[in-house]
Amino acid sequence: MTDQRSQAEIVRKSLKRRYRKERRFRLYGMLAIFIALASLVTLFADIISKGHTGFVKTTITLDVNLDSELMYLEDPTDADQRSMADFVAPIVAALQEQLPEVDGAGEKRELGRLLGTYAASEISDVLINNPELLDTTQTIEFLAHDRVSVYVKHAGNPRYSIKLSEQQQRWVDELLEKGVIDTSFNDVLFSRGDSREPANAGVLGAIVGSLLTMLVTLAISFPVGIAAAVYLEEFAPENKLTDFIEVNINNLAAVPSIIFGLLGLAVFIGLFGMPRSVPVVGGLVLALMTLPTIIISSRAAIKSVPPSIREAAEGVGASKMQVVLHHVIPLAMPGMLTGSIIGMAQALGETAPLLLIGMVAFIVDVPGGFFDSATVLPVQIYLWASSSEQGFVELASAAIMVLLTFMISMNALAIWLRKRLERRW
Amino acid sequence: MNTMNPSISAKADRRDQGAEIPVPQDKPEDTVIEEGKTVGKPFVNDPKFKLRNVNVSYGSDRAIKNISIDIGKHEVISFIGPSGCGKSTFLRCLNRMNDSIQICRVEGQLMLDDEDIYHSKRDVVELRARVGMVFQKPNPFPKSIYDNVAYGPRIHGLANRKSDLDEIVENSLRKAGLWEEAKDRLDAIATGMSGGQQQRLCIARAIAVSPEVILMDEPCSALDPIATARIEELIADMSKSYTIVIVTHSMQQAARVSDRTAYFHLGHLVEVNETNKIFTSPQHELTESYITGRFG
Amino acid sequence: MKKDKENAYGDHISHDFNNDLAALKADFLKMGGMVEEQLNNAVIALIDGDGNLADEVRAKDKIVDKLELELDEEATRIIARRQPAAKDLRLVIAVIKMVADLERVGDEAKKIAKFAMVLAEEGQAPRGYIEVRHISSHVSAMLHDALDAFARLDSEQALRVMKEDKMVDEEYKAATRTLLTFMMEDARNISRCMSVMWVLRALERVGDHACNVAEHVIFMVEGEDVRHSSVETAEKVVGR
Numbered sequence A: 001m002t003d004q005r006s007q008a009e010i011v012r013k014s015l016k017r018r019y020r021k022e023r024r025f026r027l028y029g030m031l032a033i034f035i036a037l038a039s040l041v042t043l044f045a046d047i048i049s050k051g052h053t054g055f056v057k058t059t060i061t062l063d064v065n066l067d068s069e070l071m072y073l074e075d076p077t078d079a080d081q082r083s084m085a086d087f088v089a090p091i092v093a094a095l096q097e098q099l100p101e102v103d104g105a106g107e108k109r110e111l112g113r114l115l116g117t118y119a120a121s122e123i124s125d126v127l128i129n130n131p132e133l134l135d136t137t138q139t140i141e142f143l144a145h146d147r148v149s150v151y152v153k154h155a156g157n158p159r160y161s162i163k164l165s166e167q168q169q170r171w172v173d174e175l176l177e178k179g180v181i182d183t184s185f186n187d188v189l190f191s192r193g194d195s196r197e198p199a200n201a202g203v204l205g206a207i208v209g210s211l212l213t214m215l216v217t218l219a220i221s222f223p224v225g226i227a228a229a230v231y232l233e234e235f236a237p238e239n240k241l242t243d244f245i246e247v248n249i250n251n252l253a254a255v256p257s258i259i260f261g262l263l264g265l266a267v268f269i270g271l272f273g274m275p276r277s278v279p280v281v282g283g284l285v286l287a288l289m290t291l292p293t294i295i296i297s298s299r300a301a302i303k304s305v306p307p308s309i310r311e312a313a314e315g316v317g318a319s320k321m322q323v324v325l326h327h328v329i330p331l332a333m334p335g336m337l338t339g340s341i342i343g344m345a346q347a348l349g350e351t352a353p354l355l356l357i358g359m360v361a362f363i364v365d366v367p368g369g370f371f372d373s374a375t376v377l378p379v380q381i382y383l384w385a386s387s388s389e390q391g392f393v394e395l396a397s398a399a400i401m402v403l404l405t406f407m408i409s410m411n412a413l414a415i416w417l418r419k420r421l422e423r424r425w
Numbered sequence B: 001m002n003t004m005n006p007s008i009s010a011k012a013d014r015r016d017q018g019a020e021i022p023v024p025q026d027k028p029e030d031t032v033i034e035e036g037k038t039v040g041k042p043f044v045n046d047p048k049f050k051l052r053n054v055n056v057s058y059g060s061d062r063a064i065k066n067i068s069i070d071i072g073k074h075e076v077i078s079f080i081g082p083s084g085c086g087k088s089t090f091l092r093c094l095n096r097m098n099d100s101i102q103i104c105r106v107e108g109q110l111m112l113d114d115e116d117i118y119h120s121k122r123d124v125v126e127l128r129a130r131v132g133m134v135f136q137k138p139n140p141f142p143k144s145i146y147d148n149v150a151y152g153p154r155i156h157g158l159a160n161r162k163s164d165l166d167e168i169v170e171n172s173l174r175k176a177g178l179w180e181e182a183k184d185r186l187d188a189i190a191t192g193m194s195g196g197q198q199q200r201l202c203i204a205r206a207i208a209v210s211p212e213v214i215l216m217d218e219p220c221s222a223l224d225p226i227a228t229a230r231i232e233e234l235i236a237d238m239s240k241s242y243t244i245v246i247v248t249h250s251m252q253q254a255a256r257v258s259d260r261t262a263y264f265h266l267g268h269l270v271e272v273n274e275t276n277k278i279f280t281s282p283q284h285e286l287t288e289s290y291i292t293g294r295f296g
Numbered sequence C: 001m002k003k004d005k006e007n008a009y010g011d012h013i014s015h016d017f018n019n020d021l022a023a024l025k026a027d028f029l030k031m032g033g034m035v036e037e038q039l040n041n042a043v044i045a046l047i048d049g050d051g052n053l054a055d056e057v058r059a060k061d062k063i064v065d066k067l068e069l070e071l072d073e074e075a076t077r078i079i080a081r082r083q084p085a086a087k088d089l090r091l092v093i094a095v096i097k098m099v100a101d102l103e104r105v106g107d108e109a110k111k112i113a114k115f116a117m118v119l120a121e122e123g124q125a126p127r128g129y130i131e132v133r134h135i136s137s138h139v140s141a142m143l144h145d146a147l148d149a150f151a152r153l154d155s156e157q158a159l160r161v162m163k164e165d166k167m168v169d170e171e172y173k174a175a176t177r178t179l180l181t182f183m184m185e186d187a188r189n190i191s192r193c194m195s196v197m198w199v200l201r202a203l204e205r206v207g208d209h210a211c212n213v214a215e216h217v218i219f220m221v222e223g224e225d226v227r228h229s230s231v232e233t234a235e236k237v238v239g240r
Helices: A002-055 A079-084 A088-098 A104-112 A119-129 A146-154 A166-178 A204-235 A240-252 A257-271 A279-303 A307-315 A320-348 A352-356 A377-385 A391-420 B087-093 B124-130 B145-156 B162-175 B179-185 B195-207 B225-238 B251-257 B275-280 B285-291 C015-048 C051-082 C086-122 C129-152 C155-185 C187-222 C231-239
Strands: A056-065 A137-143 A181-185 B047-058 B061-072 B076-080 B104-112 B131-134 B213-217 B243-247 B260-265 B268-274
Touching: A002 A056, A002 A391, A056 A088, A056 A146, A079 A119, A088 A104, A088 A119, A088 A166, A104 A166, A119 A137, A146 A166, A146 A181, A146 A391, A166 A181, A204 A240, A204 A279, A204 A320, A204 A377, A204 A391, A240 A279, A257 A279, A257 A352, A279 A320, A279 A352, A307 A320, A307 B131, A307 B195, A320 A391, A320 B145, A352 A377, A377 A391, B047 B087, B061 B087, B061 B243, B061 B268, B076 B087, B076 B251, B087 B213, B087 B243, B087 B260, B124 B131, B124 B145, B131 B195, B145 B162, B145 B195, B162 B179, B162 B195, B179 B195, B195 B213, B195 B225, B225 B243, B225 B251, B243 B251, B251 B275, B260 B275, B260 B285, B268 B275, B268 B285, B275 B285, B275 C086, B285 C086, C015 C051, C015 C086, C015 C129, C015 C187, C051 C086, C086 C187, C129 C155, C129 C187, C155 C187, C155 C231, C187 C231
Parallel strands: B076 B243, B076 B260, B131 B213, B213 B243
Antiparallel strands: A056 A137, A056 A181, B047 B061, B047 B104, B260 B268
């Protein structure tokens, strides 16, 4: 008895020390998570603070008198006349109406510089579509010049330098007061391709390019990956060759992605003569890169199908093929899908291999098919981030946010699928 | 004559059903088991299975050592023995469930109704349709109750019309004593049932393809006593129309359900006898030691 | 099947099971010893005309009855809790049956003691006591041997007890004939001789019970029920 009691005493004494240890251990864990969370929050805060202005555009709304004499234009349907016409003049005239103090050719030219580069073509577009509007007054919204935009959004921000003259700044302030210059949601970002002009640049081209590329990747890597996984798990004999293949698949998953780019360049473009910068080649390269991930996760999913289910099916006389098709694959599907989606999300964020196959080109048009030149979101970000124009800085951050949204929704989809198709045995 | 003194010091004696008893390292000293020699009545007239000189090995390990036994028509025979004695391995030879294990080699003569089970031209699928199996852990497919039972008939093309299939499902569930409980929720997912119900569903699934033989590999080891009693009752009912081979860890279960009992020991078939005989006066001293709880 | 007899029921994995079976065996032998003593005392009381001893025997029968109940309970408990099989099962079953036989022997001893008191009160020359002494020593030895055979799991000895029973039956017949002659000689002897006759009858019954015990011992050891079968069959079973 006394022995037991003294033992209990020893245990009690050591308890405090043990609890202290435990608390310390828990603290380390919490600290690690805190650091991780803090960096994540910093990253997001930085991106959002830089990028949120990318979702805002600066516009100049004017009542423009489409005076045919002012534009030297009689028939808007005539392309020759259009090329000779001066579309800027009516806009400047409209601006001048708002700012009566402006006078002289020099000041007018300064005033015209507030307008975006494509203001003239906006009027031209209006007239091409509706020639009858000639010689009427229309309210038209123009994109402001990048410099105006920077001034409006970032006046007083030391990271941005204002490139407007004092006089121009005064005009802008006045126009802002009058509500002529205004800011609104940047629909341009989601409706246009790339541009040299930040105000006119959008990510639609990159999004479509990414989607096309991902479609190709999915169409190739998912069936091939699952077929390979099923074969290796269910049918392949256990021998040196399959061991060798297995080791190599695992190694392939660790190969730097740029190597896949080199491979794509050499094989698809060099050997097969496929065009550069197109989603098909990008998709093929990314498919190669994603395959090991899909194969490995699919094999894990197949392995986790309980042998009892296999036995049950075999026990009632199902053939190997039926066991696999009726039981193993449906039960492994959630795991396979999750693996594939995560693989796709990886591929979506991949830049390096695509640089090598020429998807880094400056492409204005939104791609219309798999064989159109295209760029993808991460490459677009890379392009904008390395661009010198001030307006592209916020655009790059905005594009990062778009990309992150895609990634997060893909991961959410993976989680949802897993929950939805959760193992039910 | 010889000393029977297995130096076992295990204190706990919970011979509960399914409770795993420590592996038998202590076989009575000097007890020589002569390979291929089985005492009792291993052979019957007009057998369903005629098994002669069966050897099974995993690589270089011999799991089954020269076993010869008959299994009669419409007989319930149970295989008992300590863990690792080869009873499950032997059971799995009867419908070639060992095929998927690459290193497993089966030798000897295994005849089902005078046809060689392991003939190279023998179709495993056909064999398994005739020799069904119920496993240790209830393993219904994660599908509806209906689909579970209908799966076998579907893949074998036993029912061409929906009404035929419905009939097979109902009959099988009735035979498995599950119809009353399941008829209102045939579309419910099978894995939501209780363990005992799941196991009866597995039996229904096995009998849905109208097999001649049903192999049961410790069918009650995961079940509570009431569910176990239900299954045993079911086995008694089914013995009228099927040959049933059951591997069990519970000697009481073997005593309750089977007509004959076979005792396996380290890959040998030591004794086969009428169950009454085995449990009152077994002929071989190893059998006696095992069933009286002296080792195992 | 021949093993170390000492250890025959003592090598289960479960220690408690061993103890249970050992206790059952010991209690049975204790009851056996008690019954043996009762029988011997009853016969001594009869022959010596010792009324006190006869009284003691009648009183002690209660203890025998109590032992019977205890043993039955013990056996039931073992069956319920341990589900014995094979030889353990046979041991328990045999004990349950043999206990009934022993209790009967106890009853017969009590009966003899009763007649001992009656005869002692009458206090006349002991006719037929030679036969009583003879048969009683015989059946007492049989009972002893049967219990001994149980203790040592010796089926051969049990077989010998079975064979003895035949001889006891012969002696009983001879003794009754002698007593009949006494009764025919003098009608006044009839009542006394009848009492002695009952004693002889009781002793003969004891022999039968001893024989039953021996048969159960054979069943216990050999696993074959030899009741209601000829001695030859029993010999075959034991000789295996």
